[in-house]
Amino acid sequence: MIMDGILLRLGLIPYQEAKEIQLKALDLVKNSKTEMVLITLQHPPVYTIGKAGGFENILVSLEELKKIAEVYEVERGGNITFHGPGQIVAYPIINLNKWSKNVHKFVYSLEECIIRLLKDYGIEGSRKEKYPGVWVKDEKICALGVALKRWVTWHGIAFNVSTDLSYFSKITPCGIKEYGVTSLKKLGVDVDLREVEERLIEKFEEIFDADLREMTKSEFLEWSGQN
Numbered sequence: 001m002i003m004d005g006i007l008l009r010l011g012l013i014p015y016q017e018a019k020e021i022q023l024k025a026l027d028l029v030k031n032s033k034t035e036m037v038l039i040t041l042q043h044p045p046v047y048t049i050g051k052a053g054g055f056e057n058i059l060v061s062l063e064e065l066k067k068i069a070e071v072y073e074v075e076r077g078g079n080i081t082f083h084g085p086g087q088i089v090a091y092p093i094i095n096l097n098k099w100s101k102n103v104h105k106f107v108y109s110l111e112e113c114i115i116r117l118l119k120d121y122g123i124e125g126s127r128k129e130k131y132p133g134v135w136v137k138d139e140k141i142c143a144l145g146v147a148l149k150r151w152v153t154w155h156g157i158a159f160n161v162s163t164d165l166s167y168f169s170k171i172t173p174c175g176i177k178e179y180g181v182t183s184l185k186k187l188g189v190d191v192d193l194r195e196v197e198e199r200l201i202e203k204f205e206e207i208f209d210a211d212l213r214e215m216t217k218s219e220f221l222e223w224s225g226q227n
Contacts, residue, residue: 003099005036007201007212008220012085015046015072021217022154024224025093030152033224035098038204038212039091040197043083045069045167050145054080057172065170076155078132078145079175086162086183088197092204096151099208107132107144110157113203114142117159120199121189131176133157139182143174161185161196 006025010018018041025037046069049055057080058065065071069082083089096106111127114134118125118141125134125141134142142159160183168181184191205212215223 002209002211003035003094005038005210005212006034006220007214008037008039008217009197009214010039010041010217012042012044015043015048015070015083018043018091021220022091022093024221025091026149026152026154028224029093029095030150032095036092036094036208036210036212038201038210039093040201041089041091042085042087042193043089045082045084047071047080047082047171048074048076049080050074050076050078052077052079052175054171054175057175058170059172060170068170069167074155075147076145077147078143080171081143081145081158081173082163082167082171083158084163084167086160086164086185086193088159088161088193088200089156090159090200090204091156092153092208094153094208096148096153101151103146103148106153107146109207110144110146111142112207113200114157114159116203116207117196117199121184121191123184123187123189131174131179133174134159135179136182136187138178139180140173140176141182141184141187159196159200161191161193
């Protein structure tokens, strides 16, 4: 069954501003105004710490970390990670009651979007049983952390395209000491971020049986009664 939804491409936007839009989308989906909202964006440098904790995985002082990026504790699962320019963040807000009331399938499907996207560039992406996300050999290229409210999803995935990976050296990403991080650029794929974003949206629509109608931020806020 095809699910109708909204697509928001927000470009580079501060974490807190994007979160407010995410919460509005969450309310709209919970109240059946739409079946899903997919938000794609980039954040200025920010470290987010999930419900599993993560302060113990900061490798410098917190004061030093805050000099180079914002730091937020957030509602998603998982540990500490980094978001910044050159990384595509996707927040899928989906009513799982209308798609599939199965969190494992939802996470698997998000990973599948990235695995199929990587295949387009001749890269083999894989899963690791204990660690959500997508890996190229022993380096993570896509982090994954989600949250649920009454079976409606929020938060999502962060895919490294041309991200400055030096930010990850200040933390133990996701609390995983034995593996590293990578990006398309590090793997030798120098590609326009917009092209990758388009491919990610295509994979999402394909895997989630979604028909997304794009709105600008101002159109979305007006439609949702916030402007």
